[in-house]
Structure formats: C-alpha cells, structure tokens
Amino acid sequence: MNKRASGILMPVSSLPGPYGIGCFSKEARAFVDWLADAGQTLWQILPLGPTSYGDSPYQSFSTFAGNPYFIDLETLIQEGLLRAGDCAAADLGSDPTDIDYGKLYRNRWPLLRQAFAAWRAAGGPGEAEYRQFLAKNASWLEDYALFMAIKDQQGGAAWDQWPDPLRLRRADALARARSELGEEVAFQQFVQYEFDRQWSRLKEYANSKEIRIIGDIPIYVAFDSADTWARPELFQLDKDGRPTGVAGVPPDGFSATGQLWGNPLYDWKVHRADGYSWWIQRLAACFERYDVVRIDHFRGFDEYFRVPAGAPDARDGQWMPGPGKELFDAVRKALGDRPVIAEDLGYLTDTVRQLVADCGFPGMKVMEFAFDARDSSGANEYLPHNYPENCVVYTGTHDNETVAGWFQTGITDAERAAVCRYLHRAPDAVEPLHLDFVCTAMASVGRWCIIPLQDHLGLDNRARINRPSTLGCNWRWRVEADALTPELAARIRRMSETYGRAKPIPQPEEEEEEDAAAAPDQAAAGKSDAEKSLR
Numbered sequence: 001m002n003k004r005a006s007g008i009l010m011p012v013s014s015l016p017g018p019y020g021i022g023c024f025s026k027e028a029r030a031f032v033d034w035l036a037d038a039g040q041t042l043w044q045i046l047p048l049g050p051t052s053y054g055d056s057p058y059q060s061f062s063t064f065a066g067n068p069y070f071i072d073l074e075t076l077i078q079e080g081l082l083r084a085g086d087c088a089a090a091d092l093g094s095d096p097t098d099i100d101y102g103k104l105y106r107n108r109w110p111l112l113r114q115a116f117a118a119w120r121a122a123g124g125p126g127e128a129e130y131r132q133f134l135a136k137n138a139s140w141l142e143d144y145a146l147f148m149a150i151k152d153q154q155g156g157a158a159w160d161q162w163p164d165p166l167r168l169r170r171a172d173a174l175a176r177a178r179s180e181l182g183e184e185v186a187f188q189q190f191v192q193y194e195f196d197r198q199w200s201r202l203k204e205y206a207n208s209k210e211i212r213i214i215g216d217i218p219i220y221v222a223f224d225s226a227d228t229w230a231r232p233e234l235f236q237l238d239k240d241g242r243p244t245g246v247a248g249v250p251p252d253g254f255s256a257t258g259q260l261w262g263n264p265l266y267d268w269k270v271h272r273a274d275g276y277s278w279w280i281q282r283l284a285a286c287f288e289r290y291d292v293v294r295i296d297h298f299r300g301f302d303e304y305f306r307v308p309a310g311a312p313d314a315r316d317g318q319w320m321p322g323p324g325k326e327l328f329d330a331v332r333k334a335l336g337d338r339p340v341i342a343e344d345l346g347y348l349t350d351t352v353r354q355l356v357a358d359c360g361f362p363g364m365k366v367m368e369f370a371f372d373a374r375d376s377s378g379a380n381e382y383l384p385h386n387y388p389e390n391c392v393v394y395t396g397t398h399d400n401e402t403v404a405g406w407f408q409t410g411i412t413d414a415e416r417a418a419v420c421r422y423l424h425r426a427p428d429a430v431e432p433l434h435l436d437f438v439c440t441a442m443a444s445v446g447r448w449c450i451i452p453l454q455d456h457l458g459l460d461n462r463a464r465i466n467r468p469s470t471l472g473c474n475w476r477w478r479v480e481a482d483a484l485t486p487e488l489a490a491r492i493r494r495m496s497e498t499y500g501r502a503k504p505i506p507q508p509e510e511e512e513e514e515d516a517a518a519a520p521d522q523a524a525a526g527k528s529d530a531e532k533s534l535r
Contacts, residue, residue, distance in 0.1 A: 013069070
C-alpha cells in the first residue's frame, strides 16, 4: 500500500444486469474492463454477506457466508442448471436502477432451489471440488447451513425465538434437526459453494487486470446470525443466549439520544483467553476473499460503547476498553502483514489515533467532512492540505450524500461558500462542482484515493446508497449500463495519470520523447489548466 493509486467505490449490488440486482455476471467483468480502461487499480465493494430483513450488508446472517443474491443466474443457465425461460419469467423487479428486495426474496430463491435440484439430478457435477469446499469451510459452514435450515423451518424467526432445545443448541435437538432438515442443509451448502466458485472467478479476473478488491467488514456481527448462535460464549450474552449489553454510540451534536445499533458485544476476555482464534479465522477468510480489507468502526477496538440491553436509546451507555493492539499483534503473528484500511471516522480520542498509528494502518479522510461551519480555522483534518500520506482519501462513502446532492441541499450557505473558496471556484460557476471536488481529492498527498462512482457521474442524492438510521429506502441504487462510457473512463484515466495514481498506457518511443520534452512547459501551465483538461 506504499504506492499512489486510485479506484472506485461500487457495491456489487449496484452493477447493471437483467436479474434484479448486480451480481457476479458478465456485467461485473465488463465493469472490471471499464475500471482497467479508466486506469484504476482498486475496486472497493461493500460486505458480501447474506443480508437480513433490513437489506443492510452490515447486518448479515453470517460473517463468513456469501449473499445468494450475487450468484449469477446466467452462469447457472450455461451450466445447464436453469432454463433461460424460467429466469426470464421470474419477476425480479422491473426498474433497472432500483433493487426490489421483496421480489428477490420471493422469486430468486425458487430459482436457486431449481438449480440445486438439477445439480443433484445430474449427479453433482464437480463433486470432488464440492467436497473439498465443504471440508475447507467446515468450521463455519456446517453451523451456518443448519442455522439457515432451522430458520426456514421456524418461519424466519430470529434464533432467540426458537424452541429452547434448538435455541440453546442441545446435542440431541441439533442431531434431530440435521437428520430432518438434511435436504435444506445440503441446499444451503450448495448455494455457498456456487457463490464461492463464481466470486473466486470474478476476483481472479479482476486480479488479472491488475485490479485489487477492497473488501469491507463490520466490526460487529448481527445478533440474529449463525455466529452468535453457534458461538454464544464469544459474546456478552446471558445463560439463555440473550444480550446483556449492545453496541451503540453516545449522544453528540447530531443526536441528543445517541445511536442504538443493537449488535451483540464481544466478550473480549474469552477472545483473549484463546488467543483471538475466532478473529484470526475471520480475517483469514476475509484475506482469502479480498485483496485488501477495510475494517468498519475501528475505534471499537480501542474502546467500545456499551448500552445496557433493553435501554430505549444510547444515553445510558458507557465506554469500555477493547482489546487494542494485542488483537492485531495476534493476527499479524498468525497471518503475517496484511493490507488493512482502518475506518477511523467520527470523534476520535488520542488513544484511538495512537492505536491506528501503532498498527501502521492507513486511516480514512472524507472530503465532505472538511467544511463544517463550526471549524473554519483551516485545521480541519479532513481538508486535503492536512492529509498525511498514509491515508485513503474519499469524496464520500456509502453512508454519505453524493457530492452533487451534498452541495445542493446538504450544507449551509456559509459552508457552500467555504467549499467554493477552497476549490478556487466562483460562487456562480456553472460547471458541475463534482469535477473540482474529485480533482482535489485525486491531487492530495493521500496515497490511495477512492471515489464513489456516483461522484464521477455527478449524480444527485437519488443515487445515494445509504441514509444511516433510516429503513426501507437504502441499498437499492443501481447504475445504468450506458453510464459507463469510454469517454468517462478516459476522463478518469487522465485525472489518475495527472496525479500519479495510474499506470499510463505504454506509448510509442517517439511519443514518449515528445512527452518528456513537453513536460516542463506542461508543469508550468499550473493546476487550473490541468484540471480543465480533466473535465
């Protein structure tokens, strides 16, 4: 991570395609090709786990499993496991720019069951590879498949609502469930096998184009997950398997009651006692799936905010000590040095900053946070002139407004004026602001720069991915296929090359000599002319 580079933040779910949601399809490979044409070497995605009822990739039924919605139906058709007519007839949503999760739940799962039945009827093609996959992933897959099978049997109820013998994992009840639900368990295992095969091929293709995948993992797991059901001793749960405390963040200037996330908290004493083996296993799986891992809410490893279970909001919570550097020393000892991005946004104490520095991980800088009217001193750490080299620069993240939407409606007039002053932009300028904003992020000293695709396109907040603390309208945006034009790729490549973030396309020797001779004159032209050429 010591070379300048740039990339694009684009959830897999937001890719174009005919089957209701972005997936590991030919459109995903086309996006990889487009990234390469644009001179990008990084593709950041959101967590790939199976989503729960709120559709958030940060609340998953498993920290190890993959999302069945990302399995490409076209690949299953080509493998003879599905009929094209059945896929075309399934109502998976009619709006190519919006994901209808209700229709996916109702109509995609039956197609996967058809594929499983066809795979079984054909004698399980690739049986040796399948058995190898089961053996390699047995430590989590057996519990996950049984968890999902029981959940289906129980009408989708959360595991703390199951009958006591199943909820408390009594051996005889689990043995009976494995026997009675064997077909459903096998189906869930097949789905994970197919997910793994397709994702591995897509990642291999991206790597062949010199594009690295930045994966994303939440610090916490969901309560209704195979992780808490299978390993309750790792979490702050009572003898009946119910949380004694949950995660959140304290009240601040944006919320008088704080945020109550509700995730179960880790029992760090138990993790420490066994050498953090679960975390080592979790991160090992992540580094096999991704090239780089971004860890969400990194400050929770220094201190975590514990809210008593049952509290109506986060006002009664308190900060508790986390594992600190000891955890990452154990991970490094087991796995070696691995590339990690620490999500260190929000209010940070000196001890959090020290933990990030001691681990050597790059933190994050988000330009949208740089223009708070309450801090006009020029010392705001999110202003590009204050960035360290060892950071990853973003215009915004999946939780932010798009730059265009933010500038239009998300800030005050005073903040809007501050943005214009910083970007040397006339207040009445007619050129779209997102171009100047992206250029400034790219020009910064931060070693890596990741731009959400929406900000390259200049889209407004209708293309926003997530509005934190809201339900029902999130994680739905998809890009239109015709938006990924050669002209946009060329503009992004010029920008990345100008700021030393792209590997230039090799030129004939004569052109290289001409470029070298012209370089001093081009440099003298100054930043403003360079930015004009990037538009």
